[in-house]
Amino acid sequence: METSAPTEQVPSQTGKLATQLSEYQEEALAGTNGETERKTPEQEQAAETLPIYVDEEGNPVPPPPDVPALQAAMRDAMKDGRYQDVLPSVQTLRQVELSREDREEMLYNAMTALYETTRPNFTAYTQDLINAANEAMNFNLESPRVPDALAVLATVNLALGNVEDARGYVQLMRRKYPANVQVPASLLELGAKQMERQEYAEATLTFQTILQDYPDSPLAKDAARLETYALYRQGHTDRALTLVDFVERRWPRLYLEDPDYLAVSADIRFRQGHLEDALRTYWTQYNLDPAAPESASTLYHIAEVYYLLHNPDAAAKVLDELVRAFPLSAEAPAALLRLGENGIHKGNPTVDELFAVYEAPNPRLPGLYYQRIIKEYPQSPEFMTAQLRTTVWQLWNKEYYPAMTAARSFLIDYADKPESLRARTVLLRGFAHELALSLEEENYERVLRLWDDFPQVHDEYLPLEPDMRMALARAHLNRGNEQEGLELLSAFLDGPGDTDAALYTYNLFLATYLRQQNWDAILTLGEKVAAWPLPEEARNQLDYALALSAENLGLQGRALPLWRKLADRTDIPLYQRAYATYFLARDAENRQDLRDAYQYNLDTLGMFTQLQDEQSPYADQERIRESIAALMDVTEIAGRYAEALEWANRYALFVPENSPDYAGLQFREAGLHRKMGDMARWRALLQGIVDREPDSVFGKMAASELRTQDVARDLTRFTGN
Known part of the structure; x- marks a missing residue:
């Protein structure tokens, strides 16, 4: 092992310098009072044997590093996982000469200690870690420890989000060091990061690599678990099911390490139609911790499977337990919905589909469960569903008006929701039933009330059918809303006039205009119905009204032909013939046709006298007086004075002595x-x-x-x- 040259070592028994250093050491050991502490014989003997280090000028310096001791301390700390204690030793060892093997060991220990003391948050130390890994790796590229450095580089880059760089380091490890234990570990880290980034397809390939290339690795279990999640997230439940079965055979108690795995594997089996296996898995999940908040969801899924297995009684028991044990859970209102409908009916079923649900045997009343959801869970997604299905339930129970009222409110509150289409169906069906019944009973007031209360259906009934138009019009007329009624009926005047509704409308308009003395409107009405196949009586009435209107508007040219036609008819009311003759008499007088004037006035007098004798409401005393006066005039002009005097005597009956006309x-x-x-x-x-x-x-x-x-x-x- 290579070491650095030590500072000059001088024994304490030799020379003045040694004596000074000895004294320096003794002073250094002195107390605060400046007095030298008394040493034991053992201390004095040890002091005499310790080497003393000085620099070239004789100044005392620290002793050189004890390399073997530092290495031993470093190794012990690494072995014990005391990575924080490794760093001081490493810093000292960096300053001394070491063999290549020892320096390589020191560099990798430095990298490992820094990695372990800063993970998982590498943010403040990423560059230090990268530098440490590169330094260790580049010191000896042929070292079997290179995969350790590559693994650190991959991990740090993953932490920084540099997934492609990390992938590069992992692929380099796979290529050059396929048998190294760091390879599956780094692959697992890479796959986990891909899952975090929702790159599920890439994650699937990464985990699959571990299972294929490192099936005996301790990390294969995690790879299989995470690949299951990745496939599940992609919707590949068929492939995921194969993996679930594999995991269950090889690691049957894996779910104890990851409780979420049970929920995923159960759902995979459920989606693939393996209902019995799904049910078993859900029950296993529930039994792990029945009181866990997640158990509400598990119970809901268990009930779901029971319904699909045609075991509604078991499903109901499970849902009852769910509502009892977890009344505040998100699944509670959904459970009530399923209980009420004795099954699962997801999505937005049609009204007819819900009718089929209500017609099926059911020990419960759905409406009660809907009301409970509405009352107890107003913030739940099922609140809207319960409101909508309440309207359908009421419609099915033939509670038409409540159903329509509820459906109308739903349409207002949820106009932008697709469920509003179902509410509209309820409203239209209820309205159609109530309308048909009201029309059949000729209950026009109820028809109008329906129309006013539910404007949401108007577009379905426009343009109005004749019976609907007639009903609304008559209701308005009954209420005294003459203008609204006539406006509705006016459409019948634009047709060919061959219906009862058209004839009713014509008669009503004619009567109204006569009452209003709206002569222009009567003439216009006559033009509209001129080609109508009116009954003879109605045609006579029209001729009379047209003649009267023209007369009042000073259009005698239009009136006279009609008066002549009417005067000759015996099948019209007497009062109408009387008036027709009266106007013909006036015309004869204007033409100074004494013969016609005499005869017409005589006939007029006779008819109005008859009306008076019959106490008819059309008796007209004034017309009698005018006729007598005219006869008096005509006979006088004709020189028939005696007759004129007779008419004068009759006329006197209308002129008492106190009358201004008596004189x-x-x-x-x-x-x-x-x-x-x-x-x-x-x-x-x-x-x-x-x-x-x-x-x-x-x-x-x-x-x-x-x-x-x-x-x-x-x-x-x-x-x-």
């Missing part, structure tokens, strides 16, 4: 008597007017005529003519 009638009656030569009656009537109201127009006119007559009489006497 005018008396004045006219006097004129008729004069034309008939009855001057005495003429004078008596005029004098009566003058006596009653001398200052009125007719009083003055009567007085004037009387004076004129007196003057004329006196003049005749005077002239003899």
